[in-house]
Amino acid sequence: xxxxxxxxxxxxxxxxxxxxxxxxxxxxxxxxxxxxxxxxxxxxxxxxxxxxxxxxxxxxxxxxxxxxxxxxxxxxxxxxxxxxxxxxxxxxxxxxxxxxxxxxxxxxxxxxxxxxxxxxxxxxxxxxxxxxxxxxxxxxxxxxxxxxxxxxxxxxxxxxxxxxxxxxxxxxxxxxxxxxxxxxxxxxxxxxxxxxxxxxxxxxxxxxxxxxxxxxxxxxxxxxxxxxxxxxxxxxxxxxxxxxxxxxxxxxxxxxxxxxxxxxxxxxxxxxxxxxxxxxxxxxxxxxxxxxxxxxxxxxxxxxxxxxxxxxxxxxxxxxxxxxxxxxxxxxxxxxxxxxxxxxxxxxxxxxxxxxxxxxxxxxxxxxxxxxxxxxxxxxxxxxxxxxxxxxxxxxxxxxxxxxxxxxxxxxxxxxxxxxxxxxxxxxxxxxxxxxxxxxxxxxxxxxxxxxxxxxxxxxxxxxxxxxxxxxxxxxxxxxxxxxxxxxxxxxxxxxxxxxxxxxxxxxxxxxxxxxxxxxxxxxxxxxxxxxxxxxxxxxxxxxxxxxxxxxxxxxx
Amino acid sequence: xxxxxxxxxxxxxxxxxxxxxxxxxxxxxxxxxxxxxxxxxxxxxxxxxxxxxxxxxxxxxxxxxxxxxxxxxxxxxxxxxxxxxxxxxxxxxxxxxxxxxxxxxxxxxxxxxxxxxxxxxxxxxxxxxxxxxxxxxxxxxxxxxxxxxxxxxxxxxxxxxxxxxxxxxxxxxxxxxxxxxxxxxxxxxxxxxxxxxxxxxxxxxxxxxxxxxxxxxxxxxxxxxxxxxxxxxxxxxxxxxxxxxxxxxxxxxxxxxxxxxxxxxxxxxxxxxxxxxxxxxxxxxxxxxxxxxxxxxxxxxxxxxxxxxxxxxxxxxxxxxxxxxxxxxxxxxxxxxxxxxxxxxxxxxxxxxxxxxxxxxxxxxxxxxxxxxxxxxxxxxxxxxxxxxxxxxxxxxxxxxxxxxxxxxxxxxxxxxxxxx
Numbered sequence: 014x015x016x017x018x019x020x021x022x023x024x025x026x027x028x029x030x031x032x033x034x035x036x037x038x039x040x041x042x043x044x045x046x047x048x049x050x051x052x053x054x055x056x057x058x059x060x061x062x063x064x065x066x067x068x069x070x071x072x073x074x075x076x077x078x079x080x081x082x083x084x085x086x087x088x089x090x091x092x093x094x095x096x097x098x099x100x101x102x103x104x105x106x107x108x109x110x111x112x113x114x115x116x117x118x119x120x121x122x123x124x125x126x127x128x129x130x131x132x133x134x135x136x137x138x139x140x141x142x143x144x145x146x147x148x149x150x151x152x153x154x155x156x157x158x159x160x161x162x163x164x165x166x167x168x169x170x171x172x173x174x175x176x177x178x179x180x181x182x183x184x185x186x187x188x189x190x191x192x193x194x195x196x197x198x199x200x201x202x203x204x205x206x207x208x209x210x211x212x213x214x215x216x217x218x219x220x221x222x223x224x225x226x227x228x229x230x231x232x233x234x235x236x237x238x239x240x241x242x243x244x245x246x247x248x249x250x251x252x253x254x255x256x257x258x259x260x261x262x263x264x265x266x267x268x269x270x271x272x273x274x275x276x277x278x279x280x281x282x283x284x285x286x287x288x289x290x291x292x293x294x295x296x297x298x299x300x301x302x303x304x305x306x307x308x309x310x311x312x313x314x315x316x317x318x319x320x321x322x323x324x325x326x327x328x329x330x331x332x333x334x335x336x337x338x339x340x341x342x343x344x345x346x347x348x349x350x351x352x353x354x355x356x357x358x359x360x361x362x363x364x365x366x367x368x369x370x371x372x373x374x375x376x377x378x379x380x381x382x383x384x385x386x387x388x389x390x391x392x393x394x395x396x397x398x399x400x401x402x403x404x405x406x407x408x409x410x411x412x413x414x415x416x417x418x419x420x421x422x423x424x425x426x427x428x429x430x431x432x433x434x435x436x437x438x439x440x441x442x443x444x445x446x447x448x449x450x451x452x453x454x455x456x457x458x459x460x461x462x463x464x465x466x467x468x469x470x471x472x473x474x475x476x477x478x479x480x481x482x483x484x485x486x487x488x489x490x491x492x493x494x495x496x497x498x499x500x501x502x503x504x505x506x507x508x509x510x511x512x513x514x515x516x517x518x519x520x521x522x523x524x525x526x527x528x529x530x531x532x533x534x535x536x537x538x539x540x541x542x543x544x545x546x547x548x549x550x551x552x553x554x555x556x557x558x559x560x561x562x563x564x565x566x567x568x569x570x
Numbered sequence: 571x572x573x574x575x576x577x578x579x580x581x582x583x584x585x586x587x588x589x590x591x592x593x594x595x596x597x598x599x600x601x602x603x604x605x606x607x608x609x610x611x612x613x614x615x616x617x618x619x620x621x622x623x624x625x626x627x628x629x630x631x632x633x634x635x636x637x638x639x640x641x642x643x644x645x646x647x648x649x650x651x652x653x654x655x656x657x658x659x660x661x662x663x664x665x666x667x668x669x670x671x672x673x674x675x676x677x678x679x680x681x682x683x684x685x686x687x688x689x690x691x692x693x694x695x696x697x698x699x700x701x702x703x704x705x706x707x708x709x710x711x712x713x714x715x716x717x718x719x720x721x722x723x724x725x726x727x728x729x730x731x732x733x734x735x736x737x738x739x740x741x742x743x744x745x746x747x748x749x750x751x752x753x754x755x756x757x758x759x760x761x762x763x764x765x766x767x768x769x770x771x772x773x774x775x776x777x778x779x780x781x782x783x784x785x786x787x788x789x790x791x792x793x794x795x796x797x798x799x800x801x802x803x804x805x806x807x808x809x810x811x812x813x814x815x816x817x818x819x820x821x822x823x824x825x826x827x828x829x830x831x832x833x834x835x836x837x838x839x840x841x842x843x844x845x846x847x848x849x850x851x852x853x854x855x856x857x858x859x860x861x862x863x864x865x866x867x868x869x870x871x872x873x874x875x876x877x878x879x880x881x882x883x884x885x886x887x888x889x890x891x892x893x894x895x896x897x898x899x900x901x902x903x904x905x906x907x908x909x910x911x912x913x914x915x916x917x918x919x920x921x922x923x924x925x926x927x928x929x930x931x932x933x934x935x936x937x938x939x940x941x942x943x944x945x946x947x948x949x950x951x952x953x954x955x956x957x958x959x960x961x962x963x964x965x966x967x968x969x970x971x972x973x974x975x976x977x978x979x980x981x982x983x984x985x986x987x988x989x990x991x
Contacts, residue, residue, distance in 0.1 A: 024809055024813060024833060025833055025834065025837075027647065029834070030647045030648055031647050031648065031650050031651055032651050033648045033651075033834065033837070033843070034648055034651055034652070034843065034844075034845055034846040034847065035651055035652075035845065035846070035847045036834070037742075037834070037838065037843065037845040038742050038743070038845045038847065069582070075852065078654060078848070078852075079847075079848040079849040079852055082650075082651055082652055082654055082848040083651055083652075083847060083848060084651070097578075098577075098578035098579045098581075099578055099579060099580075099581040099582060101579050101678070102579040102580045102581065102582065102583060102631065103582055103583075103631060105627050105631060105676060105677070108676055109678060126657070127654050128650075129658070188585075188586060189586070189591075189860075189870055207882060245779070361781055361782050362781075364779070364781060365779055366779050366780055366781055366826045366827075366828070367826075367827070369781040370781070370826065370827050370828060513592040513593070516591060516592045517591045517592055517593060520585055520586055520589055520591050521582050521585045521586060522585065524581060524582030524585060525582055526582060526583060526586065526632075526860075526863075527583075527628060527631035527632060528628050528631075528632055528856045528859050528860040528863060529856070529860065531624065531627075531628055531852055531855070531856040531859075532852065532853050532856030532857055532860065534852055535848075535849045535850065535851070535852030535853035535854075535856065536849075536853055536881070536885050538848070538849040538852070539743065539849040539850070539853070539881045539885070540885070542847075542849065549743070549881075549882045549883065550882060550883035550884055551884070552884045552885055553884065556884070556885040560860055560870070561591075561593045561870045561871065562871075562889065563747075563857065563860070563861065563872075563873040563877050563889055564877060564887045564888070564889035565885055565886075565887040567884050567885055567886070
């Protein structure tokens with residue numbers, strides 16, 4: 014117990030003080046992952062016709078700002094552009110003196126000012142050239158791309174990233190619209206998903222382990238307690254006590270349906286003392302309120318069952334990631350006991366200090382015992398698998414066990430395209446028939462990418478960006494791709510919605526508005542932080558922000 | 571194509587101001603008039619913190635030329651993880667001044683006027699000069715104050731007296747942006763119960779039966795400090811003070827065998843710290859300034875009237891129209907109904923007003939049409955009404971009776987109709 018009470022007063026370091034407000038969200042472990050990561054920003058990809066570069070890259074720079082401030086380890090900006098007057102009207106990380114200089118260099122310099130702990134470098138060569146160096150991409154833990162970008166560059170980048178297992182965020186912000194997609198590795202597991210504490214309560218009242226059952230039985234003298242004691246019996250014990258009474262009257266069965274639970278709740282409610290000055294008891298109120306929520310038999314959530322059934326979990330090999338080794342061990346634990354390891358946390362409740370602390374210890378020791386059992390299984394698996402280099406860390410097993418009911422595995426999908434796989438096609442069609450959907454904005458962006466690619470390849474003039482006929486034929490091509498095997502998939506209304514989104518997008522001829530890029534930079538950075546810290550739940554896989562309607566939508570494309 | 575007289579710097583922005591879109595109002599006339607109206611719109615930013623820094627940058631790059639900013643705070647090291655206009659060397663300087671100077675330096679042609687002080691230092695004449703007010707605050711109290719002030723300023727004979735209020739707020743990965751047209755649409759007070767305060771830990775738990783580390787910290791902060799250091803006024807920014815509370819809390823926790831107290835937790839409990847990160851601030855601040863641009867120029871329809879955002883699990887936003895409430899104490903004309911236990915004493919009732927989501931009044935005084943129930947100031951009146959505190963509500967008022975409540979934090983009276991349980 015002594016080590017829980019440090020004697021010396023240790024105040025926070027200056028780094029802890031600087032990062033205090035974020036450490037409360039992702040803790041020291043998340044901060045460490047952040048500081049160990051370098052991100053790559055590909056902020057433009059060559060000229061659009063006569064414009065030295067069409068993309069202002071504000072969304073990219075604003076994203077980086079939100080990663081430099083919380084202390085990302087380092088960043089690399091790739092941007093062949095030279096700073097122009099229009100850049101100064103949208104990009105805050107440029108100044109008057111930047112005009113005519115390398116945009117990569119200037120944005121890098123002004124972003125570095127934000128945080129002296131962050132290391133930043135820049136490259137003025139186009140990304141296609143840099144990709145020839147096999148050492149270049151692997152330095153980075155995450156790749157951010159500001160679009161629209163030439164298709165060939167994007168394809169090359171996302172393919173290399175995929176083969177290296179580096180996540181990519183592709184973001185485009187034009188006028189009042191923005192869109193971004195996250196391409197994760199094939200399998201992306203998350204242990205610390207930070208679920209709502211309410212949903213993580215696992216009290217095991219219907220199937221108490223012996224120590225918990227024993228403490229429940231210890232209040233059989235409930236009636237003889239004085240008012241003060243009676244009003245301070247933790248509600249967990251009250252429920253255990255009345256459950257035993259219920260079972261005696263019901264052939265050993267617990268209340269199992271709504272009707273029985275309501276009856277049971279009445280039984281608890283009517284047992285509260287009301288003759289005291291308060292006219293009731295808070296601990297009984299808490300017990301009554303918990304009946305419907307807490308008296309449920311343990312059931313494995315379907316998302317966890319799916320993870321247990323994934324091939325990575327059922328067919329371990331010596332190269333399996335630690336996550337899967339622990340997941341397999343937890344699965345075995347589940348097969349033995351029909352429950353997951355106990356998380357061990359106890360909500361606060363009306364109780365005397367000592368009673369609460371001893372009840373809390375019962376939960377904690379059970380959680381510790383479960384962790385020990387999982388650890389034993391992990392160690393046995395490790396031996397069975399043979400040549401694993403480093404053994405799974407105890408800390409990782411512990412964190413996994415505490416979060417076991419809420420772990421998550423995302424199957425990474427490619428940056429979406431209209432002519433992508435059958436899943437994308439089906440999803441696009443389904444959503445397109447809904448008149449509230451933001452999918453027309455996605456399609457408009459895809460048309461824009463095509464037009465930009467044509468301009469960059471010298472096939473069209475720059476004026477194509479706002480040319481009615483070019484856009485119309487783009488819409489036709491999109492609709493054609495969506496209706497190739499089913500002409501009814503896109504009706505006239507849907508076509509009109511695409512046309513409207515395209516007209517709004519054309520308004521700035523590919524130009525960014527600072528607000529929308531700043532907002533999108535916030536959203537993209539949020540996803541980058543979740544991916545890098547492996548905490549919370551990253552986007553799967555596309556988000557569209559509509560600045561006209563002031564709202565966003567998520568799609569799995 | 572950009573016409574020759576468009577300054578190249580504003581190429582992108584001017585395109586949405588000189589060309590209508592499929593969603594802009596049919597009667598809207600894009601062009602020079604719209605641009606002039608934007609550039610001449612005087613806009614006020616309340617708060618130069620996490621949201622405020624972003625808001626100032628965004629407005630300057632959205633073509634606003636005459637920006638004012640109010641903030642009473644100075645820069646602290648814990649601001650630097652998100653308040654990107656501040657550097658290590660700025661610690662201790664006033665936020666409003668440093669932020670204004672930075673953005674003025676960076677964005678040519680924008681004028682930013684800082685005021686270091688409280689919003690309550692300014693009167694209606696001051697607020698009347700602005701076209702739009704954008705709030706980036708962390709205090710519900712300040713929001714309620716500016717809201718009631720702006721609602722009070724509305725004169726239906728004079729459309730200029732109606733100042734759109736755009737409000738942003740964040741907590742961790744979550745936030746919201748809302749547009750309020752004072753007296754016309756749902757106001758901050760109408761929506762008060764959507765932002766309920768965290769329930770306080772009962773004093774008896776803190777004093778006698780602590781169970782959580784937080785209870786021990788509250789004890790050290792609220793009770794031990796009073797007993798042992800009552801001559802020092804507690805300053806939550808003084809690390810020595812926090813250190814003392816931390817030690818006292820540790821001692822108490824040891825006595826009750828409660829593990830888990832840390833310095834960080836102590837600071838969090840004592841200062842009621844809300845987690846804050848750059849990215850959420852960026853999202854919410856830009857959401858508010860995007861609405862400011864739309865309201866100032868009509869280039870697209872503005873938000874009606876609430877967007878909530880949650881970023882823990884993917885990107886989630888929900889945009890809806892919050893309702894204007896006829897019983898809103900600020901913009902409605904009916905008294906708000908409060909259901910109460912007639913056997914509750916006035917003292918307990920007063921305490922609950924601080925926590926009830928629909929009231930949230932910390933230092934209320936109150937009266938019925940006929941008599942004063944409790945009055946905090948001046949002291950003579952307090953003394954005359956103090957005996958009422960011990961009386962039950964049913965001994966003081968009738969079921970369904972209306973009371974007027976005032977609170978030193980606000981300039982208006984709140985009307986409640988007390989309905990007996």
